[in-house]
Amino acid sequence: MSAAQVVISGAGLWTPDHVITNEELVESYNAYVVKFNADNAEAIAAGELEAKPASSAEFIEKASGIRSRYVYVKDGILDPDRMTPRIPLRAEDEISDQAEISLIAARKAMAAANKTAADIDAVIVSCAYTQRYYPAIAIEVQHALGIEGFGFDMLVACSAGTFALQRAYEMVAAGTARCVLTINPELTSPQNNFRNRDSHFIFGDVATATIIEAADTCTSDHSYAILGTKAETVFSNNIRSNIGYMVNANDADPFSEYNYFHQEGRKVFKEVCPMAADHITQSLAAAGLETSQVRRWWLHQANINMNQLIAKKLLGRMPEQDEAPIVLDTYANTASAGSLIAFNLYHEDLQAGDYGLICSFGAGYSIGSLVLQKR
Ligand code: CO8
Numbered sequence: 350m351s352a353a354q355v356v357i358s359g360a361g362l363w364t365p366d367h368v369i370t371n372e373e374l375v376e377s378y379n380a381y382v383v384k385f386n387a388d389n390a391e392a393i394a395a396g397e398l399e400a401k402p403a404s405s406a407e408f409i410e411k412a413s414g415i416r417s418r419y420v421y422v423k424d425g426i427l428d429p430d431r432m433t434p435r436i437p438l439r440a441e442d443e444i445s446d447q448a449e450i451s452l453i454a455a456r457k458a459m460a461a462a463n464k465t466a467a468d469i470d471a472v473i474v475s476c477a478y479t480q481r482y483y484p485a486i487a488i489e490v491q492h493a494l495g496i497e498g499f500g501f502d503m504l505v506a507c508s509a510g511t512f513a514l515q516r517a518y519e520m521v522a523a524g525t526a527r528c529v530l531t532i533n534p535e536l537t538s539p540q541n542n543f544r545n546r547d548s549h550f551i552f553g554d555v556a557t558a559t560i561i562e563a564a565d566t567c568t569s570d571h572s573y574a575i576l577g578t579k580a581e582t583v584f585s586n587n588i589r590s591n592i593g594y595m596v597n598a599n600d601a602d603p604f605s606e607y608n609y610f611h612q613e614g615r616k617v618f619k620e621v622c623p624m625a626a627d628h629i630t631q632s633l634a635a636a637g638l639e640t641s642q643v644r645r646w647w648l649h650q651a652n653i654n655m656n657q658l659i660a661k662k663l664l665g666r667m668p669e670q671d672e673a674p675i676v677l678d679t680y681a682n683t684a685s686a687g688s689l690i691a692f693n694l695y696h697e698d699l700q701a702g703d704y705g706l707i708c709s710f711g712a713g714y715s716i717g718s719l720v721l722q723k724r
Contacts, residue, residue, distance in 0.1 A: 355521045355575045356561070356562060356569075356573060357561055358560050358572040358573075359461035359559065360461060360560075362556070362690060363556040366419075369417060369420055371406035374404075374409075374543075376427075377432070413654075413677070413682075415678060419679075419681075421436070421538060434538050448489040452493055453556065454558035458559055461560070461569060464528060468527070469496045471499055472488075472500035472530045472531075473500070473501060473513045473531045474486045474487035474490060474532050475502070475513030477504065485502040503516070505713065506712035508685060511578075511688065513531040514559060514561060514707070518561055521562060528563075528566065532559075533686040533689060535684045538554050542606065547614060548611065548614075551681060574721065574722045574724055577720040578719050578720075584713070585714045587617050588612040588617055590610045591607050591608050617711075618655060622659055622662070625649075645671075645674075645705040647707045651677070674694065675691075700723060706719070707719045707721065
């Protein structure tokens, strides 16, 4: 028995209402630095502590391509005495923050795919962090939408989006689910260390959702056959976030640098770019394609220079925005959702037969790709 042809038939995007520009972010960071250096003047003068240097909006845009980011809650982030969003704790009978934003993206994806709750058999919530361990956010979303079947959460940092799509693809191909809803509610701002100059500008909040189903049930106006998938992980300590349920048992400070996101950005850049280019070449070759045949590249959105370098390795030239759309200028790095924001915003114009590739790369290291063809 041959496996069913599997398609992506709908995509949904939730973009937060609040924007923080580089200029706003740098103004608040620099106010924090002035205060920190004044408060610690004696220790700095005695050589016991290093003075913190100022950040700059020009550096951020040049080094990353990021100009602004969306945030779920802006209140608190720019307050030099707080530097983290103020998100009120919700009661257990209220919907959780991540389920709420998941639902907005999920309903859009379901509408795009012409699906109701009755059509869907499984929900996967997959992202860099979930706000609690159980009950799974996916089960809360499943319940809110009235979906029967099952749901589960998975975490694979930057590749949580592509890896979830691959698991959904396998379920539909195997016939264990007719239709799967995958969601990436990336609430990065609570884990972003806004007091760290190297990384305070990197992340933004967003949620994306995708519908995966068998081709023979698909009635969507814009559907993409999945021609191949590839997942790859190689252990690296260069991107870490250590916050977890052991924090009290460890007598550790939950707000230490160790517990927030931190990275060796240069090393990541140097190591991940060639890995991603090789991965993509292999992924396309396995589907019988060459890079020149790919009409659109929905690449991970961490750093514009990374995307240009990877595209240049693949194409031998700089890509046009129409070929490899950049969304990180306004969304920043949204962990696993980046390539899927690009897919959401730039997929309807492709012609039947056009090839495209979704690829994520980042912490783990983890790299995931799907080769698609517009139907
Ligand atoms: N303002 C001004 N100057 C600065 C700043 C700043 N904000 N930051 C650094 N500098 C200075 C440095 O001190 C350095 O000065 P000097 O040359 O005198 O030492 C100079 O600028 C250059 O610094 P870097 O070498 O650090 O700068 P880069 O050009 O390498 O750019 C980047 C830094 C942008 C971080 C770049 O290295 C990069 O993008 N690397 C790739 C990173 C990447 O993709 N990481 C993946 C992270 S995301 C992920 O994996 C998933 C996690 C998901 C969730 C997270 C939720 C929070």
